[in-house]
Amino acid sequence: MSSSEKVRVAAVGDLHCTKESGGTLRSFFSQVSEAADMLLLCGDLTDYGLPEEAHILAEELSELKIPIVAVLGNHDVESGQQDQVQRILCDGGVKVLDGEACEVLGIGIAGTKGFAGGYGRGALGPWGEPVIKAFVNEAIQEALKLETALAKLRTRHRIAMLHYSPIEGTVRGEPLEIFPFLGTSRLEDPLIHYPVHSVVHGHAHRGTPEGSTVNGIPVYNVARPLLQRAYPDRPPFRLIEIEKEERVGV
Template identity: 80%
Template structure:
């Protein structure tokens, strides 16, 4: 269904697929495949990061005959074996990004899980105990991975996908006390240096559907529970449209 002038991406995160989810997502993915040219999965694909959950998810994705790109979320790390989740998805044809870039229908996509740490003046700094420095360093490393992925893109149109939010605007609605655990503005810095058409993320189930970076890039919170609650008249995925790549000059 690729049109001449637009490429359509269906974006959703926080599927939290369990061992008992068989049969509950297949129609949802089929609807996404009908509405879009590619599917973007923004982390927390499984509930506990178990191989059995990843296998169920792969079965459910079987009805989506379009390219699928994913990043992992914190839930996918819960059982300390995210590589197994990644391998199961990759073997099924899903492109799982962790600081890499991929091109889909001529649109460049950079993906990373991201991390926590807070926003703006409230961001945690690398000072004091070693544990604090390690925590902040994790956020810095995720931001560097995102920057590296964005720097690799050579396409006219680009999308960044994460699990954690790079801005505070799309976590508004969550309890203020947990804002620092929903993302960090360290992830916004690469997006200012390497602008994209749109950013998609999940994680903040009670956040706000959209916001903008400091340089005006639209950011969409595509956590499935949020989309279900906000857009009750349609399936809970967000359609992101970008202009189709220009034909090369002859």
């Protein structure tokens, strides 16, 4: 099948754009533009969640002529100015998802930031102190956001995008002690009920590039520092090719 019969989706996270990043990302985005038909940004787009950083990133992205969809990460909410960060990026043409869904080039995309909490039998339960219950509830609410977004999609091909990982497999390589803070299997549950073509996330800079959910959905850790280290001979983004929908003439 020729590339013209496929949609090429580039995904990357953890750009950590700073106030000094002006001019440093344009060559990277140029590589993305040449290789892909759309770009998914998987959180930690800024370093401290500052509007100044968001303005710089929007400027760096301005030369891209392909659709851009993003979710925020924990760094993007660090300063409590995430609404401004999101507005600046949206004004720059980026579609930012927070429990919403959209369709781009015939592909359905569901996205949310996600949250922490641990995996499998090690997942934190809502028991004990109110602060623990609030922590677990945050993970539950993010999982519900993802489920709601996935339920809205009617396209044949769908992608889920997160910042935190829904599986343990793609955080392996990080110190075991911090696994519970890199994601939670609560985010995997919606993917079992609403299967997708693939899942992309960031956050785990020292994790593993590829894994899968319990029902076999490919999960890609697209944290830019990880991709730079794992694949030093190619640009640090994951390229996913998805077959275009066939158009039947009437």
